[in-house]
Amino acid sequence: MYSLGNRIAWLQGPGANCAKTNPVAPRPWHLVLLGPPGVGKGTQAEKIVAEFGACHLSTGDVFRHAARNSGGTAPSPAMATALAAMKRGELVSDATVVELVRERADCLSCQYGFLLDGFPRTIDQARALDGILGNVKRKLDAAVNYFAPETLIIERLSGRRVCKQCRAGYHVANKPPRQAGRCDACGGELIQRDDDKPEAIRTRLHAYAATCNPVLEYYRKQGLLREIDASGDPDSVFAQTRAIIQKLV
Ligand code: AP5
Numbered sequence: 343m344y345s346l347g348n349r350i351a352w353l354q355g356p357g358a359n360c361a362k363t364n365p366v367a368p369r370p371w372h373l374v375l376l377g378p379p380g381v382g383k384g385t386q387a388e389k390i391v392a393e394f395g396a397c398h399l400s401t402g403d404v405f406r407h408a409a410r411n412s413g414g415t416a417p418s419p420a421m422a423t424a425l426a427a428m429k430r431g432e433l434v435s436d437a438t439v440v441e442l443v444r445e446r447a448d449c450l451s452c453q454y455g456f457l458l459d460g461f462p463r464t465i466d467q468a469r470a471l472d473g474i475l476g477n478v479k480r481k482l483d484a485a486v487n488y489f490a491p492e493t494l495i496i497e498r499l500s501g502r503r504v505c506k507q508c509r510a511g512y513h514v515a516n517k518p519p520r521q522a523g524r525c526d527a528c529g530g531e532l533i534q535r536d537d538d539k540p541e542a543i544r545t546r547l548h549a550y551a552a553t554c555n556p557v558l559e560y561y562r563k564q565g566l567l568r569e570i571d572a573s574g575d576p577d578s579v580f581a582q583t584r585a586i587i588q589k590l591v
Contacts, residue, residue, distance in 0.1 A: 344395040346388070352399050352449045353407040355442070362454075367395030370455030371587065372480055374462070374471075376557065377488035379537075379546040380499035381572045382579060383459050384511065386488065389580045394587060396455040399446075401439055402428070406509075429536045431545030433463060433553070440470040451478035465556040483590050485561035486583065488572035492547065499543050503532040516575075 344367065350358045371394050375383040387398045408417060409425050417425065420441075424434040443450075443461060450456055462468040475481060501514040507530030512519050519526050537546060561567040568586045572579045 343392055346391055347397060347454070349397060349399070349403075351452075352397070352446055353404055354411075355404075355445050360452075364395060364454065366453050367455070369591070370453060371396040371457070371590075372450075372455055372475075372483050373457050373587075374482060374485040374561070375457055375459045375488070376485055376554070376561075377572065378490075378492075378495055378550045378554070379543070380495045380502070381488040381490050382498065382576065383488060385576050386572075386580060386583050387457050387459050389576070390457055390583060390587070393584065394455075396457045397449065397452060398459060399449055399456050399461075400459040401442065401461040402459075404442055404446075405434070429542070431537045431542030431549065433549045436464055436466045436470070439463075440467060443471070444474055447474050447478050450475060451480055462557055463550075464553045465560060468557050468560045482566055484568050484586065485566045486568045486570060486586060487558060487561075488570050488579070490571070490573040494573055495547070496543060499538050499546075500540065502538055503534060505530040506533050507531075 344364045347364055348361050351360045371390075373390070373396065375387060377383055384398075384400065387400070390396060391398050405421075405424055405428050408421050416422070420438050424438050427434050439461060458471075462471050498513065498516070501516065503512045503514060503519075504510070505512075505525035505528060508525060508528045510525055510527050511517070512525075512532060519532060523532050524530070525532060536542065558567060570579065570582045570586065
């Protein structure tokens with residue numbers, strides 16, 4: 343059983359070093375997690391980390407970390423534009439996201455392997471990722487695509503709550519905290535993400551629908567795409583995820 347680790351090099355970028363507390367898994371996995379917002383990529387990533395030891399690298403987490411940790415200083419113009427787009431539920435520009443990943447290329451060659459969550463989201467990002475991986479001499483093992491009906495996704499997103507302090511995730515119906523509004527782990531206040539409000543959810547789903555097919559096709563043509571029906575509960579979805587990863591060996 344592995345744990346998440348502090349991922350500081352990923353969250354903060356160049357110059358930061360992770361506290362490498364986990365044992366290294368027998369095999370480093372190099373996976374991309376695809377699928378619409380709210381389908382459960384982050385939930386599955388947590389389970390993959392625990393069982394297979396890869397490091398969970400979410401581009402959304404980098405933006406949220408920057409928003410929380412500006413230390414009172416104004417974000418750079420590129421980051422300010424990115425955070426405003428994110429709040430509205432729009433995609434951040436390819437140039438900004440690709441640069442952010444390129445700056446963190448060392449995370450992609452790290453001995454722990456990686457689970458990229460939320461990147462790539464467009465065909466240009468997918469091509470750029472191949473270039474970055476080529477530079478660090480790594481290859482993807484698979485691109486795992488989670489899908490579920492839109493009604494279910496809206497229900498998952500609108501019911502999601504996150505701890506303001508430790509960022510642990512909950513759902514008002516599917517994964518409620520023991521005490522309403524309080525985190526089980528640290529007692530922090532549970533809040534709703536700005537982009538989980540109805541208008542932003544609609545925008546995010548449109549943005550996903552407009553860009554996902556070329557990315558799926560890109561990985562299908564390379565024989566890397568694996569499809570998972572994510573409409574079941576988290577454990578049954580993970581049983582499918584586990585089976586796919588084990589078959590890649
Ligand atoms: P990002 O942070 O990547 O968010 P997302 O893709 O919209 O996905 P989420 O994190 O919202 O959902 P998830 O699939 O991880 O679901 P979760 O497991 O939490 O991106 C945010 C924003 O950043 C973007 O909109 C964009 O602005 C920007 N951005 C990031 N990357 C970018 C890129 N590459 N290019 C451009 N812009 C980028 O689950 C959701 C809820 O459902 C939870 O409450 C959970 O408990 C529950 N749940 C999960 N699975 C199940 C299940 N099986 N059964 C029941 N409930 C479940």
